[in-house]
Structure formats: structure tokens, C-alpha cells
Amino acid sequence: MESEAAFRSYLEWALEVFGIEADETECAVMSGVWSVYEPAIAELREADLSAVDPEPDADLSRAPR
């Protein structure tokens, strides 16, 4: 619930800052989707990726070099 309130607060701020209009139903959709994927996103945000070398110019048609 705290997380949902925090997201709602972020949403109101971000919509205003970026000048994006959204009605109540669209905001409810955003909150609903966020609640589904927020745990995974949080895991991504907190994951230790410091040892991962980026793959610049990755060619997705082939195995990594």
C-alpha cells in the first residue's frame, strides 16, 4: 500500500513535469501495471551489475563475441 501511494505521488509529479495529460482511468491502469511489475523492476534497480561488461554494438543475430 505504501508503495502504491509512493507510485501515485511520483505519477502526479511526473505527469506534471513532463506535461502529460492522463485521466483517472489511465492513472489507475498505470498504477495497476506498476503494481504487477514493480517487484521485478525493484530487483533490476537493486541488482549488482558492476561486474557485467556492456556489449556495445551487440549483434542480436549472433552469439556474443
Next chain:
Amino acid sequence: MIAALDLALREQAAGVASGELDPAELLDACLERIEERNPDLNAIVATFPEESRRMLAEAPDGPLRGVPVLIKDEWPLPWRAQTFGAPPEHLNAKAGESGPYRALRDAGAVIAGVANMHELGSSSTGNTSFYGAAHNPWDLERCPGGSSSGPAAAVAGGIVSGAVGADGLGSIRYPAAYCGLTGLKTTFGRSAMQGHHLAANTETIVSGPLCRDAADCRLLGSVLIGEEQHAGDARVRASATRLMDGLRIGVIRDPYWSDCAPGVLAACEAALESLRAEVGGEVIEVELPGDRLHIPAALLVAQSEDAAELTPQRLNALSPELGVINRGLIKLRALLPTSLTARAFLVRAHARRALAELFERIDVLAWPTVPAVAPQLAEPTIEIPSGISTADAGNARQGVIANLTGVPGVSVPVGLDAGMPVGLQLLGPWGSDARLLDAAEALERATDREFVELRPAAVA
């Protein structure tokens, strides 16, 4: 001639080539069947008999000469712009020659119609479209899968024997599983994509075939890829069979197997054992470190592909006819911090290296294509051991790795659960598309083709 529509794609092609089938009659029969079955299935959103007949009249002597097929509403045709399952003004695309159109035309195929899709390709269910949802021929109240909902519903519904779909985050494999078909997600970059509105930016979306079995996928896939995929001659087939000997099948039990509905798990376990026995192979338990991050990473990488389009001006002018879920989703995407996307690309780099290492020890990875059979259109949720979840969340876990990393994947029908089809997914290393189809054919042999021959009662 109506019965000829029930032949395999390759049999239709052979019949036309030998003169046993009249392609004009075949096209007429296909159009007749669309009129008969599409009101229930809503698989097709546009037909154009005049252009189809012109394609037939001008068809070169290619591998699909005179054979009717469908193309997903994701590419333009010279006479129709794609709408991506959305109100036409959303994409505002133009008609033109796309890569898949050229590939089909040059193969002599006849495009009989444009197939429905989930609006903007944003779900694995197919329950939302500007044209109304497509329906699963196995149960009209259930989802056909998405986003290639129309191609799957049409092939399973016996309207055509092959259709071109697109797979950005599993969008060929999920509907293949839900509708009891074989669907190939090609290695990234190999199959025709030109004309897709994201073709220049995407590193996740591919075109690919949805057919009733692997041999038909090989034929239509070859056309889309532009090269033979072990087609035809006995020497190549024998070679392919040898390649399957001693197949090393990797399985990652948790969560890809363990968190599936019991009926799905049982069918896939039985298929896995049948495949192992058929090829004298071995099942090897493996792990893929970091795989929990694949879903957010894949979603973020995919959403970054048209992020430049997400300007406030555009977002504030979204068509009110666009579904409310997509209006919310698009606006949410615009608000995601770019720092997360940068991390997603790091996860992709890690996933690709981990998968490459894994494919040094195994030939294919196998797990259920979707964790539960097609849910209700009205409420696309599933019940699996971890609880009740949206079908999208469960499906994405099983499917996105192929798009995140670029590897090919195929879904093969392997059973029924409560009367609805179950699919087993096989993933292989980059460029192993043909070998995956060899494995799919081995699986068909192992199950005496029982599940690729099954038809929904409504069209049997």
C-alpha cells in the same frame, strides 16, 4: 475444393505445382471459408479479393505458388497500411511493399487477408483489438493468444494452413501454444522485417510462421528467411536426423517447469521424455544465473525501441478509440527512468553470455511455452502454483528470453489440458532455426503426430 484447405501448406503447394489443385479454386474456397468462419473467429480484419486474384495471376513459380496465406496486421501491403490492431490514425502508416509481402509474393503465395492482432502488440492474450478480439477455435470464449492472435486463430480454425506472425516478446509462440499450432520465432535479424514501423530500431521483433506442424513452418519460414531450411531432399533430411541423435536437452526446472498448471506440466513432461527417447538423447538439468531479471530487462529493452515517439505532444493526442489499457501503458512507459533501461541492456549482455555458455553444454533448452492453457477472453488470468496471476505475467516469464537475447524458439503442440492445447517450447543457439524445426519434427514423430493432427471440434 474446400477440403483442399484442410491440407498442409506443403501439400497445397505440391498440389498446385503438380496441377492437381487449381489455385484459383483454392483461393475462392479460402475466401468462402473466411466468410463462413470469420464471424465466429474474428481472425481476419481485411480481405481484398481483387488484389489477391492479381497476386495469383502474377504469381511466379515459387515454393508457395498459388497457396493462400495470411499476414498479421503488422506490415504494410501495397494496397493497405498496417494498423497494428489499433485505430488507423494511431500509427498513421502508409501502404507499401514490406519485406514479408515481397517474400510471399516472390514465393508465389497469395495473401488472402490481413490477420487480427492484440492492439499495439502489447499482450500475450489477444483479447483487445481495435477490430474486436479474435477468438480461440478450441473454445470461442477463450483467448487465442497474442499478439499474433489472428494468424493463430485462422490457422487453427482451418481458414489457411499458414500465416505470418510477429514475435516481439513471445507473440508467435504464445498463440501457437494456445491454439495447438507450431510457431517459430526466428533468430533475430534473419527473417523479413522491412516495412515494419519499428524495423529500423528493433532488436527484439522478428517475423515468423504459424502453421499446423514443423514441416509447414520450415516451408513458410524458408520463404521469410530467404533460404532453404533443410527442405526437400532426402540427403538433407538424413543429415538432419543424424543431428538429432544424442540431442542434449537442457531443462531449468524452477520456475519454468515447477510453476506451471498441473495439466500443462504433465503434458510437457511426457513430451520431453518422448523426445529424449526418440532421439536417444539426454535431459540435463541446468541453470541460468540472473534469469529473474529477464522480464524487466526485456520489457525495458523493447519499450526503448520506440521511446523517441513518446513525446508529450503525441501522448496528449492519443486517439480516444485506443484502448484504455494501452493509453495508460504508453504514458507509463514515457515516465520510466532511462537509468533503468541502461541497466536492462547490461542484463541483456549478461543473459546473452550466459546463454552462449549454456549452449556449449546443451543443444536445446525446453520448457512449457506458457504455464497454463488459454484463459477466458473476459478475464485473462491463470492459476499456477505460485498463485493467480495475469496470463501476461506468467507467459512473459516463459517467453521473453528469446527476444532479449536474439535466439530462436519454437512452440510445438504436445497435449491437451481440460480440452485446450498445451505447447512445449524449444530454444536453440543463434542461427539454429532449422535444427529447432528438426527437433520439433522429432517431437512430432515421438508422439506419432497425435497433437499436430488434432483439430478443434468446431472445425474437425
